[in-house]
Amino acid sequence: MITVQNTIHASIDKVWDFWTLPEHIKKWNIAIDDWFTQEVDNDLSEGGKFKYKMSKKDGSLSFDFEGIYTKVENLSLIEYRLDDNRTGKVSFEHNGNTVKITETFEPTKQDSESMQEKWCQTVIDNLKKYVENN
Known part of the structure; x- marks a missing residue:
């Protein structure tokens, strides 16, 4: 399992909304500078x-990151299963005006675990910057 986390200086409501609403996801869900999140469909409910349609900015490559939510506890926990049956979870721990967000997930076999950890930490770091600056 890979775990990434960060502490965001904002309310739990704001962090939750920015993590889950498509118009916000498109702004921060970037792991590598020459990629972007082109489209987001998100039915945040169990089942x-x-x-997320991920694309290179030059249009040369894209892929869909998709799955199903297996557990959703409002403002607290999201668990999911990806289409390749890997699982993950995101927890939100709020303390006053900060939220510690932690994502844990099963890595793919195609890419090194250290690379996947770096990509996902970059995404969490981008979320922090986006939330704290908007």
Whole structure:
């Protein structure tokens, strides 16, 4: 399992909304500078599906990151299963005006675990910057 985390200086409501609403996800869900999140569909409910279309800025490559939510506890926990059956979870621990967000997930076999950890930490770091600056 890979775990990434960060502490965000904002309310739990704001962090939750920015993590879950498509118009916000498109702004921070970037692991590598020459990629972007082109489309987001997100049915945040148990059994609901999510799909992020990730694309290179030059249009040469894209892929869909998708799965199903297996557990959703409002303002607290999101668990999911990806289409390749890997699982993950995101926890939100709030303390006053800060939120510690922690994501744990099963890595793929195609890429090194250290690279996947770096990519996901970059995404969490981008979320922090986006939330704290908007």
